[in-house]
Amino acid sequence: MKRTITLKLNNETRSLEIEPSDILLDVLRESLGVKSPKIGCERGDCGACTVLLDGKTVRSCLILAIEADGCDITTVEGLSVAQLTPLQQAFLEHGSFQCGFCAPGFLLSATELLEKNPHPSEAEIKEAIGGNLCRCTGYQPIINAIAAASRKTGRRA
């Protein structure tokens, strides 16, 4: 039986009908037209489908859309409407992507990290993105960008 859910997607309230068994990732991509969360493994291993759900990263392939009813969801499309975030800027400057398929997931994991911990150590950065897989870059350019974005937000307290 169809249900109606309402969620705030990238700061815009959206309502839609879904099946209770629908996966959040599929609903975002197919019903709501947000394509930056990618389908990589459909079992929570790769992190390409990462989104922020009420400010926390989740694997949208492991969540039912109905669980997101009433929640706030941010994808990369919602990060940079006005201008690039310092993190996106740092990703550009450090060449922190190659094919770019995993980049949205990394950006969101790093966004969450810097929200919680504006000045992470290298070990904390690695831990925070440890659930996102990248096959191209060897990770170092991503780690460097996150560290650089963190430095730009001021000195460690």
Add this chain to the structure above:
Amino acid sequence: MTQLKFVGQSPARIDGLDKITGAANFVDDLAFGPNLLHAEIVESPYAHALIVSIDTSAAEKVPGVVRVVTGKDFPYRFGLYMQDRFIFPTDRVRFVGEQVAAVVARDAKTAKRAAKLVKVFYKELELVLDLAQALRDDAVLVHPDLGNYTRCPWFFPQAGTNIAHWRKTRKGDIEQGFKQADVVFEDTYTVPRYAHCAIEPHVIVGLYDLAGRLTLWSASQSPYTQRHVFAQALAPLGLSHKDIRVVTPYIGGGFGGKAGVSMEIIGAALAVMVKGHPVKVRWSRAQEFYNTYQRQGVIARIKLGAKKDGTITAIEHTLHWDAGGYVEYGANVVNAVGLSATGPYRVPNVKIDSVCVYTNLPPGGPYRGFGYSEFHFGLESHMTRVAQKLGMDPVEFRKKNAIREGDMLAYGAKMNPSGLHEAIDRVAREIHWGTRKVSKDPNKAIGKGFACFWKAPAMPPNAASAAFIKFNEDGSLNVSASGMEIGQGYLTVMAQIAAEILTVPVHRIRIESPDTDRNAYEWQTVGSHVTWGCGNAVKAAALDVRDKMFAVVERALGIARDTLYLEDEKVKCRVRPDFELRFRDFVISGIQTAQGNFIGGPILGSGVFMPEFTSALSDPETSQGGHPNVHYTVGAAAAILEVDKQTGRMRVLKAVLAVDAGKAIHPDLVKGQVTGGLVQGLATVLYEDIRYDLKGKLLNANFTDYKIPTALDVPDEIVPIIIEVAQPDGPFGARGVGEHTMIPAAAMIANAVEDAVGLRIKRLPITAEKVALELRGIAYDDVKGSYMGLCFLGQADAYNFHTKSVARKR
């Protein structure tokens, strides 16, 4: 040389904004509307069986099912270098997971449900899972029709056996070479299969429209090659190249896995069966592992002879490859190694046998390195061991034999300019070779390992590249070619090459992903050749554009063209310093003369490149007489490795890699290839461990059980070193570096493990588990149980490379 303005700089990548804002479209992101159909594949549960019958009636009755397709609908063969596959097999299956039928339905869930209702009756056949068994005289044949297959002229299949191809290279007198040696040492090395693990799974959407036009949106490295293979396979239906269009937007990683044609043929075939509806075939992560290509496993015997002073006198290198159920692409990997398995060394007497063997495992194919990663593991392990026997430093031993420009290669052609000696020196210096690091922790040991590498693109001799360039009204440029932006930065590099000739800055150049209807031709984005091949075509197109600009100025204004030059987006004149004409003032609308008329019109140019000096024709018994490779890219690498003696856990404290890029057009991108390639190479030795059961079923087709590195697994420090010994026929001297950075990783770690804890491991991978066991004196083979990662079941040292059927045909 004149001062370069754009080449050699590292401008912002022109695909950067697309990729960090979520704007980048990959195939699965494209919208096809509510008429889009979805396909689900019915797969073989057996590794080798005859298909007795297929009953699709129950599946066809499911509401929402549009069509069920089997081999009866498409009895056509396809394949890139050898046509040994059917789109859907008609008579027998050759690996677990092979497509037997497809259900096309209105939605994916219905397709999945209906696919379970397709009943296939099989008659199981004896499996060919062991290379020794595959090469026996009375072996069960995986391809009884091998002798009849259409193939490229440089493959030599042996009808009536499982040998799909055998590349033999002979130079000098091998027996004499070993007689001249003071030390002769031989041993066996094994490398299992590996999976590419691009994060984007393969996906294709096909639309055969009501007017008979077939368009494919494909996640591919090879738009034109795909069109060509589709056109060949679908020719019986009356389709030809002009009726087929392949569009390839951004691709989410490939590493060779999206080269050629694998699952994409299913998308093309299904589209033709559901005319008027777009149909999507998207691979699951599991299918990604077992039904695209895998890197082939290999068992290799190396015999190397050297004099007391370290001079290599002879190398005999025999490699038996587990190529899987189909070798339409993989046999060319075997071929490439058969020409180059001396490594980057001057060797007067050579005997190489690279043998491609059919087995009932998933099809082998190209993977970053194209066989070179595989043979370098054995060869570069062996080089260090021979140095030890000579009492020589392993770096000195390599340097003494390192190949130089003009040296004769194994197949008789001359070596291209090479910075190998410089690479060896600079890596040795950076890693402080010759000094020992000692851990403060008594449970840990630290060792260093060194390895050299080389690789040539494996291309047919007529692999061509082409480019178009056109101006826009504001003097900005569109460059059109058909290389793929696979992450390496191809778009930016092509823009830099055009910018250098035409003085238009990179940010004023647009270059898009290929569409075979609109973009100029490119063979494939493989072999690390696009910077070189496609770069040459773009450079030629830019020169053509420049010539046309000069011609218009001469015709309209009477200024001799040989006095003209370009600077800052203007045409200027050497003899008339006052003259300048902005591009934007004439490149579309022409130049107005005193009479008021206009001369010129839109400026467009084209360029092509083909390596006209190459040839694949040579003596099949010796490989002498041809020029199969365009050039080699060389380099060296080293690592400092810490080993935990209790757990076997290893940490790379520092890795250094020097690669001779000829000319680094975008140095930051070259460094990006070093970091990414090294980590991918380290993964094959430290983490990735493929497992099959004894029925040929892949056991770890997911990222939980097949572990690729995470951010927590990267070396503490990576130092990329760029060497620039120009490639004379490369654009601004450039040659490719993409695959090479992965090649030395495995041997470098194996050598470091030995240096640290005295273990010589000759079988990849070298996981913590294996090291911990071996440190306790337990041979890994003795406890590995009933699974395998290589198509060889017994002890590697007992493998007989001269089985009767091989010996008979020698």
